[in-house]
Amino acid sequence: MSQEKVDRYKKEKVNRKKIMKKEKAKSFAARIAGTLVCIAFIGWIGYSGYSKWESTRPAKMTEIKTDALSGYLSELNAEE
Numbered sequence: 001m002s003q004e005k006v007d008r009y010k011k012e013k014v015n016r017k018k019i020m021k022k023e024k025a026k027s028f029a030a031r032i033a034g035t036l037v038c039i040a041f042i043g044w045i046g047y048s049g050y051s052k053w054e055s056t057r058p059a060k061m062t063e064i065k066t067d068a069l070s071g072y073l074s075e076l077n078a079e080e
Contacts, residue, residue: 012019
């Protein structure tokens with residue numbers, strides 16, 4: 001091997017821990033980013049599917065009769 005290759009090898013050997021640490025950090029960041037993208041995509045699919053399903057269901061309507069309450073209030077006002 002030429003002296004240049006030997007020097008380069010020694011330099012890489014000295015910095016190997018730093019290089020491995022950087023590679024692990026990049027790999028971890030890539031995995032986290034990929035996981036977040038997948039979670040966001042699954043959440044978006046779930047939300048849009050749920051909203052589409054809810055829009056096809058008929059609206060719930062509740063009818064309230066207030067005749068008894070109105071009668072009671074009119075009796076109270078009549079007594080005064």
